[in-house]
Amino acid sequence: ESGANVITEGTLTVCTSLPFKPFEFRQGGEVVGFDIDMADRIAQANDLELELVITGFEGIQSGQALNTNQCDMAAAGMTITDERAEVIDFSDGYFEATQALLTNDESITSLEDLDGKSLGVMTGTTGEIYVDENAPDGVEVRVFEDLGLQSTAVKSGQIDAAVQDNGPLLDFAKDNPDVFVTAEFDTGEEYGFAVKKDGNDELLDSINTVISESREDGSYDELYEKWFGQ
Numbered sequence: 001e002s003g004a005n006v007i008t009e010g011t012l013t014v015c016t017s018l019p020f021k022p023f024e025f026r027q028g029g030e031v032v033g034f035d036i037d038m039a040d041r042i043a044q045a046n047d048l049e050l051e052l053v054i055t056g057f058e059g060i061q062s063g064q065a066l067n068t069n070q071c072d073m074a075a076a077g078m079t080i081t082d083e084r085a086e087v088i089d090f091s092d093g094y095f096e097a098t099q100a101l102l103t104n105d106e107s108i109t110s111l112e113d114l115d116g117k118s119l120g121v122m123t124g125t126t127g128e129i130y131v132d133e134n135a136p137d138g139v140e141v142r143v144f145e146d147l148g149l150q151s152t153a154v155k156s157g158q159i160d161a162a163v164q165d166n167g168p169l170l171d172f173a174k175d176n177p178d179v180f181v182t183a184e185f186d187t188g189e190e191y192g193f194a195v196k197k198d199g200n201d202e203l204l205d206s207i208n209t210v211i212s213e214s215r216e217d218g219s220y221d222e223l224y225e226k227w228f229g230q
């Protein structure tokens, strides 16, 4: 019998937000990625079927999706922060991240270089907070709904640069030789999976067990290689 308490019997319902390649994105009509593989392992460990709910990141990070029982768990490349931990319960960290700068102009290597220029952030993210706190007043900050819109705006030259997590930006730059990651800001972030606030300790324990076991048995490294190697 599964220890995890779920909203739909037999199913682990997981909220995620697209696109956030290589953590969660569409490939040939299917939603795949590092987070999706981890979520699948968590479902399997509890004899549950994985069901994904694709929703906005804002509703995930604000706790709305979890606390209104839209899903049992969130897997969205979401940074563990004190503010979010007041409204949702985080698992142990499973991935290190830092903010980074994506630009189509290699001479732009800092927020100061963007004075008088436009900089895209994604709504509700730690990148948005970082820019609010650190960009000079002369930077024209533009807010985007998702990473897809944000990164294509840099590629097309609609904006000069964007700030988001290093993993997805490095991945985008690898696929698009006309854009570059010219800086990383060392914000020292860690991603966590999340469940509703004070609502599902059994599931949280099981998530933490899957994270630690996958690190011990080498399967975490295999997933890393699968999604980040090459």
Ligand code: GLN
Pocket (backbone or CB within 6 Å): 017, 020, 057, 076, 077, 078, 079, 080, 097, 122, 124, 125, 126, 127, 147, 165
């Ligand atoms: N890690 C960042 C955050 O938690 C961005 C997450 C995302 O865009 N999916 O805010």
